[in-house]
Structure formats: structure tokens, C-alpha cells
Amino acid sequence: WGGFRYAVCAGWRRAAGGAWLAAWSIATNEEGADPWQVAAERVRRALDAGWEAPFETHAAWWRAFWRQSGLRLPNPTLEALWYRETYKFGAVARHGAPPISLQAVWTADEGGIPPWKGDYHHDLNTQLSYWPCYAGNHLEEGLGYLDWLWATRDEAVAYTRHFFDRPGLNVPMTADLRGRQIGGWHQYTHSATTGAWLAQHFYLHWRFSRDRRFLEERAYPYLAEVCAFLEAITEVAPDGKRLLPLSSSPEINDNRLEAWLPPTSNYDLALLRWAFATATELAEELGRAEEAQHWRVVLGTLPDFSYGEDSRLLVAPGLSLAASHRHFSHLMAIHPLSLITWEDGERERQTIRAALAELDLLGPDWWCGYSYAWLASLAARAGDGKRAEQALEIFARAFCSPNSFHLNGDQTGRGYSRLTYRPFTLEGNFAAAAGVQEMLLQSHRGVLHLFPAIPDTWRDLSFTTLRAEGAFLVSAERQHGVTTRVELVAEVGGELRLRDPFGGAPYHYECRSVTGSDIAATTSRRGGILHGLLPAGATLTLSAE
Numbered sequence: 001w002g003g004f005r006y007a008v009c010a011g012w013r014r015a016a017g018g019a020w021l022a023a024w025s026i027a028t029n030e031e032g033a034d035p036w037q038v039a040a041e042r043v044r045r046a047l048d049a050g051w052e053a054p055f056e057t058h059a060a061w062w063r064a065f066w067r068q069s070g071l072r073l074p075n076p077t078l079e080a081l082w083y084r085e086t087y088k089f090g091a092v093a094r095h096g097a098p099p100i101s102l103q104a105v106w107t108a109d110e111g112g113i114p115p116w117k118g119d120y121h122h123d124l125n126t127q128l129s130y131w132p133c134y135a136g137n138h139l140e141e142g143l144g145y146l147d148w149l150w151a152t153r154d155e156a157v158a159y160t161r162h163f164f165d166r167p168g169l170n171v172p173m174t175a176d177l178r179g180r181q182i183g184g185w186h187q188y189t190h191s192a193t194t195g196a197w198l199a200q201h202f203y204l205h206w207r208f209s210r211d212r213r214f215l216e217e218r219a220y221p222y223l224a225e226v227c228a229f230l231e232a233i234t235e236v237a238p239d240g241k242r243l244l245p246l247s248s249s250p251e252i253n254d255n256r257l258e259a260w261l262p263p264t265s266n267y268d269l270a271l272l273r274w275a276f277a278t279a280t281e282l283a284e285e286l287g288r289a290e291e292a293q294h295w296r297v298v299l300g301t302l303p304d305f306s307y308g309e310d311s312r313l314l315v316a317p318g319l320s321l322a323a324s325h326r327h328f329s330h331l332m333a334i335h336p337l338s339l340i341t342w343e344d345g346e347r348e349r350q351t352i353r354a355a356l357a358e359l360d361l362l363g364p365d366w367w368c369g370y371s372y373a374w375l376a377s378l379a380a381r382a383g384d385g386k387r388a389e390q391a392l393e394i395f396a397r398a399f400c401s402p403n404s405f406h407l408n409g410d411q412t413g414r415g416y417s418r419l420t421y422r423p424f425t426l427e428g429n430f431a432a433a434a435g436v437q438e439m440l441l442q443s444h445r446g447v448l449h450l451f452p453a454i455p456d457t458w459r460d461l462s463f464t465t466l467r468a469e470g471a472f473l474v475s476a477e478r479q480h481g482v483t484t485r486v487e488l489v490a491e492v493g494g495e496l497r498l499r500d501p502f503g504g505a506p507y508h509y510e511c512r513s514v515t516g517s518d519i520a521a522t523t524s525r526r527g528g529i530l531h532g533l534l535p536a537g538a539t540l541t542l543s544a545e
Contacts, residue, residue, distance in 0.1 A: 331378060
């Protein structure tokens, strides 16, 4: 179709001992003039090589993958959930391979197009799919996403010029493998702030890796181009405040005219505020004072969020969430953007409590499975381990097929959602894994929080080498409801700020270099935070006395 051709080749031969050895491949005319010859040559090479050597390479990769992180939980449902979703992530997220699409390498073979065309939805689908790679210590796998976003920048810039007629960079919210726009509801496929949400993943990779070269060559340049577009597409009102004239909030009011909301929705505003604040931070980190000051000035023109009664977040100025809704787009400032955190103070805590209370009030009638997965992270940010646990248990039991794939609708008929359909997508699975991790380790605003959202019933648990901001690898253990041991490896080195895991009780610490020799390091307590300065490669072990 349209000049595109492909060929499928399968081959087989009898191997030693009478067994059969088979191989197959698919090629397109983008790989050679004759796709059949390309596919057939691959099959011949595979049959000649045999299966043993490729299998050992495969097994070695998985052994290394499972050494990256692990956990043990008293809740077998959540422990199994995390391992299943981490396996799926390893199966589809590879550096140098295409990023995770709606179904990636799997599909329900019903003889038709996969649900929602199997494309790249930046409505939340690709973003949620990569949430677990940061704390899960799988940054290498996450690079497949970032490399693709970087490689398709020219297509994004062309789309930005053609559709918006503005400088800078935005990304179509529905895209094909080359990053080209394809169809979708207008309000989200043409969203002006999609690029900002995608840029957050560049930022997270920097924060969790402290890879200076990545910051200089990828993270800041991408974000700066996004901010150039956002500055150009927004307008300054007579009151001096900057607004986005055509504003929306996925997927409020679906594809109807009313989906264009009073400017500026809290979804768009959260991404605008995050983008300019982060651009300021990164420009300062790189010593670009003039650029930092420019972004700081633009940030100063943005209004505050729209609040309703009890400090709850509205959808847009004067517009409350009116009914059950699957996409918590109006709560972006809480999670994943961390603009409103529990640690900020009582007003922010009330906003988070009110957001969760509103979700309870409106109910889950029109939620998907990913709604419960996202809810787990929101609850974890409020320190509500019981609620996070319940949300993830419902996800695992009601919104997944027997083979564990997220089917969007409630499969139990128990009223967890009025949606009972079965289209499968992956973002719910991966957001659920991230929700488990949020219960065990959080790091934002430069502070590490151990076991921030553990249910009271969880007395004995542990995790190994989860990753925190600042490029710290963290292992920790709790026994009888008390944190007994913490180990932190400083990959890059720098200042450690850890919320006191011992609750003010005495503790012992030792610090060793990468060679195992003792290092004369010190830690101190200030305001409930343990402070330390660790050299690169150092391992700090803390244990309760």
C-alpha cells in the first residue's frame, strides 16, 4: 500500500537427534529492494548458527536484568504484580529498539487492527509505560524511549511549524513509528503541552543518572526547544498573566466542543509551570545565567493553579470535575510533576487530601485499569499505604486477564468500573509497577524517602538496589515494622539528603570506597533529614542500634 511492501519468511530443517529447528523473519522494502531476500537471508543465517548461542546471549541479558533490582513484600499479590510487570518491561523496553507502543510486541489476535491502532499515544500511554524505569533501576531500557523522541525531533519541529505556525518543538499526541501525526480526538492529539510531559522523561533520566553529558546534549536542549514553543503559543492577558488560549485536559468532555476549556486548565498549567521551572533549574546547573533568568521571568507570568472548596484542584478556572473520569489529568501537579508535595506544608497536604476525597466522591464508574494504577502513586504521595495497596490489588484482580495483561475494563463484574470491555494496553501494567515502587521509595525535590507509604500490616519487607534521584542505588529492610538497615551506593557522588528512616533513634553507619576500604564520611541530622556527602562509588550503610 502506498509503495510499502513486506515479506514474511519461515524456514526449518531437521537438527541433530531428529529435532526440528525453525526460524522466521519479517522484512520491508525500507530494508532492501527485495524484502523477501532480506528476510530469507536472515532465516538462513539463523538456521546455520543454531539456537544455543543466541539463547545463551538471551539468558545472560535476563540474568543481568534481574540483578538490577528486586523486592520482597508481605503482600503476595503486589509482589507477583511487580515481578510480572518488570518482566514485561524488560521484554519490550530495550536501548536501540523501538519504544513501547500501546501493545508493543503483543496483540490479541482477533484478525483486525490492534486497539487504538497500536500506535504511540502520548495522552498518557507512553509516559506511564516508562514510569517504572527510574526507581526500578532500568535507565538503560528507558533510553529506547528517549532516543526515539530525540531521533524524531525533525518530524516534531515540522509538525509544530505546519500546524501551530510557531517556533520551538511540540509533539503530536498520537504518532506513528516515525513520530508523524495520525488521527485522534482534536483536543488531545493537538495539545500544546504534550512536548512538556515528554520532556519530563529527559529530566528524570538526568535526575536519576546525573549523566552530565546527557544533560548538556539531550535533556536541556530538548526542554529548551519545548519552552520556546510554549512561550510562543501562550499569550499575556491584560492582567499580565500568561494563558494558553486553546486549553484542554485529557480526556475531559471527550472529543466534543466543550472539551476546549476556560484557559488555562490545571493540566496545561501544571505542564507549563513545570517546564519553565525546570528549564530555569537546568540552565542554572549548566551555568547559563542569562537563559535561566529568561525562563524565570516567563515562569513569573504564569498564574497559580485553579482551586475550589477545601483547596481542591479544579479542572480549569471555575470548572470542577463533574463526574467520574478515568484520566486524572487535573492532578498532574501532584503526580507525576511533584509541583505540589506532601512536604510543602499544610495547604498542599489539604489539596492532596481533597483530590483523593473527590475521586472517592465521584467514584470509579468510568475508570480504566490504569486509573487504579495511577491512584496508587497519588495515594503513595499522601503516605496512604493502605489505599495504594487496595488500588493495586483491584488493578491486579479486576483489570487484568489471566495472563496478566491490562484489559482496561473491569473483568469481574464487581462494580470497580462500568467499563467492562477488553481492549488491552500496556500502560496500566507499567504504571502499577511504578505504584509499588512509590510505596517503597520516593525521591523528589532532592530528598529520599524510604518506605513512605507502607500499610500498617506490612511488618517485614525489603528491596534491593532501587534507584533514587542523585544516582543513588538504595537497598533497605524493615523487620517487625521498623527500618533496620539501609545501604546507599553513590554512583556519581554528591550530597545525600535522606528523610530519617530511624525516626530519631540512634543509628550506626559506615562508609566504604568502591575497593572496600573505609572512608571517613560523616552524617548529621537536621530537621528530620539525614545529611551526608559521599564520593563517587562510595557505599554508605546505616543500621539501627
